[in-house]
Amino acid sequence: MTKKNQSTKGSYPSYGCRGFILLPCILLTSILLVVSMATLRLGHDFRTLTAGYIDRSIASEAAEAALHDAYQHLKIMDDPLSLLSNDVVYEFGSVTGDSFPSGGRMQSKSPPEYQLEMVSAYQHVGIVRITATGIGLFAATRFVAQADYAIQLCPEDVTDPCERQLRQLAWRERLND
Secondary structure: OHHHHHHHHHHOOOOOOOOOOHHHHHHHHHHHHHHHHHHHHHHHHHHHHHHHHHHHHHHHHHHHHHHHHHHHHHHHOOOHHHOOOOOOEEEOOOOOOOOOOOOOOOOOOOOOEEEEEEEEEEOOEEEEEEEEEEEOOOOOOEEEEEEEEEEEOOOOOOOOOOOOEEEEEEEEEEOOO
């Protein structure tokens, strides 16, 4: 019987440090955990940045649409050089009859708005500034754009057919104050 016990004891390797392999495994697992947490955090940050970019892009598109609508408004006005009040805010399509889809998924929260302001006028020539405000997915995201247009009206004493001329002078994004 002693031979059997001795042969059984001899088949197991005898190491001096049992359980030492546990320490490198815990260390490697901890490193992998830290790396995966950092990757998750980085992914979350990129997702947040992308959502902000999309929101701002939608607000920018809404403001551009409002600038185009205001341009059409200037073309159909009887006398654009007679703008008396700069406080009138026009909603998209209120004059031109166009529609702007809003309030749905991946759409502007509300229709954009614009204001017309007379910068200078002299007889049949003038400069009009359009200030358009677009809203993003959330009401807090606003994009404000301005465009200046030179307008030349037809003189009243001309007998030949004359067409009103509109020419864009400048475009700029106005930063929030």
